[in-house]
Each structure stands twice: as C-alpha cells, then as structure tokens.
Amino acid sequence: MTTRSQTPAPRARVRPPPDAATPAEARTRLNEWIAERGLKATRQRDLIVDTFFGATGHLSVDELLSKVQERDENIGAATVYRTMKILADSGLASPRHFEDGQTRYEAAIGRHHHDHLICTSCHAIIEFENERIEELQDLVARQHGFLVTRHKLELYGLCKACQARQPKR
Amino acid sequence: MTTRSQTPAPRARVRPPPDAATPAEARTRLNEWIAERGLKATRQRDLIVDTFFGATGHLSVDELLSKVQERDENIGAATVYRTMKILADSGLASPRHFEDGQTRYEAAIGRHHHDHLICTSCHAIIEFENERIEELQDLVARQHGFLVTRHKLELYGLCKACQARQPKR
C-alpha cells in the first residue's frame, strides 16, 4: 500500500547495492548480540530489523516507522527509536547525521567505510570510497598530534540529473 | 547524559587566531549589508556583533547569549538567533553543525575555507586546510557527475593533550 507519499526516501545508490546482509542474517546477528547481554528477542524488534534490512538507502526513523506500520500498525515510534539504537550499538547499522536534522540509518553489515555525496535538490545520496583521501586525513591528524577515531566527509551539491534539470540556480 | 553543567566553550586554536576581523570592521560590514536591503541597524545587533567578533572559537547561540547578557541583560535569545542568521546570510559568519546538536558560529571575514579536527574528550576544535584533500574531493565529485557547492570534513578523535591524560580507554 502506498500510503501518503510524504517526503520521498532519499534515493540512493548508483550501482547495485553493496549491502551484504539479508534481513534474516541481520535478525540472527542481532538476536545473538541481544542474547549475549541478557536482553530479550521480541516480535517487534524482529519486524523492525526485517523491515530495515529489507529496504535500501538511508532511512530516517520516521520513514522506517511508516514502513514498519504497514506491517503492524501498533508499533510505536519509541520502539523504533530504541531498536535502531540497539542496531547502532551492535554495529549492524550506522547512524548518519546529514543536514536535514534527522538521524538516518544505513545498513552496516559487511560494508566498508565510505563517505557521501548528497544532492541538495533531489536529496539523492551517493556513496563513495577514496583511499587517498583517507590517507591524507590521517596525515593531517598526525601532524596535529591527533588520534582520529572516526570522521565525516560529506560533499553537498547537485547531482547530474538535477544539473540538467535546472541549468542555473 | 547531556551534562547539564555549562559545557565550557570548546577551546579552539593552537596558534594565534587567523581571524582577520575586528569587531568594528564587522559592525561596519554588517551595517552596510543591512542598509543595502532596507533593514535597520540597531543597538542590539551592534552589541551582538561586537561580542561575537570580540570572542574567538566556535560559539553556540547559548554561549553567545550569555556573553551578550553580561553587557546587556535585557537582550533576548530570539534576537541573538535572528542576528546570527543575518550574519550567516551576509557571509560574515559561518554556521557549523558539529555533533553536539547545537549550531555553532565562527567568524568568516577574511578567512579561507578550512575543516576541523575535534577532540571528543575536551571538545577542542582545531582548524586545518589541505589543498590536496580538496582536489581529491573535486575529483571524486566529477567522477560521479556531481557539482559540489560545499562540503564538510570533520575528524573526530583525541587531541594530543587528552591522549597523554588518558593513555588507554
């Protein structure tokens, strides 16, 4: 059922998704992680994880909540927030903070570190990796005596399609 | 979780500030910009601009508000928010969104583009420039057909002092 087509999920991915996880694998991994620390597996968590890993791209909690509620309308927002936090803690999903004020999550199973190109017009998000840039970042950090644990590199601009669509402006 | 205590303003700058603006110059520049579009110069705006350019580092509105209220306790938060938005629109200040959930502003007069190293322990913010990284970013963008208008590069980790302070952990 296409519910009201609110904010379109940021379209992503130019080539076939490099995501290496099936929903089933993710559920299994999460339940292992949960069992290890005395937490409990629940139907809701499974459903949320299943939905998240069955989708692609960079989902906000809101977007994910809509998808989840298509399958079970009684699931509350708080549960989705809590579940995504657990997914992030367990390393199965990565939270991203782009500049729209919402936290977005992306699948993190079997994925390399990568950075993002973000179209400010259509909100497409394209991922890229660049080893040289990483090396230079490390170099800069060392020059300042810094020990870097993570970084954020985001390039904002117009994607090819949007450039063609709106020549100027 | 969020320490309620007045988080100290992130200390910045390892060498002498490269900021190239005096408060007076900034006031003048802003008033020109304001006059050009039929807005009005006000005592409050001057005071806020003066305070902002008289300080260094990356100030949150909250921190700036405190400083401003030391000089005139009747100035309201809304005015500081509005004034900083005007400063940003006029190009005299740059808004930055680091990962503490608040917008921080830095002086932008006579400054080059630069990126940031951020200590996750003491919240120091160090600025750096690296031409090679910029070039590589442009290259990556071109390879994806992107027209980049701005970017964000932030390296998070431990500064030298904090590494010494907490050898492990």
Next chain:
DNA sequence: GGGCCGGTGAAATTGATTCTCAAATTCAAC
C-alpha cells in the same frame, strides 16, 4: 505629531528524540 515599518523580547510552538510508567511479553527454571 501621527503613521509606517521594521525590531524587540517573552512566551508559545515546532520537531526530533528521549523518558516515564503501567501493562504485556519473554524466557529460564520448575
């Protein structure tokens, strides 16, 4: 010497996220 207009500041609002708490669920041990 009254309008006109933008500016001001206190309070209310918004929007994302987190917290609270009673009720429901999970799960290991009977």
Next chain:
DNA sequence: GTTGAATTTGAGAATCAATTTCACCGGCCC
C-alpha cells in the same frame, strides 16, 4: 505447561534547540 523475575512495549509527557508569534517600541518621513 506454569511461574516469576526481568525486560520490553506503547502512549503520552518531557526535553531541548530553534523558530514563530504577537503586542509593544522607536525612529523617520511627510
């Protein structure tokens, strides 16, 4: 299967930064 302790759930309240609203201000121009 049943029990019971511990955890999870979901609705609504609370938070927090940021924005908006709105009634009052204060110059400036006829």
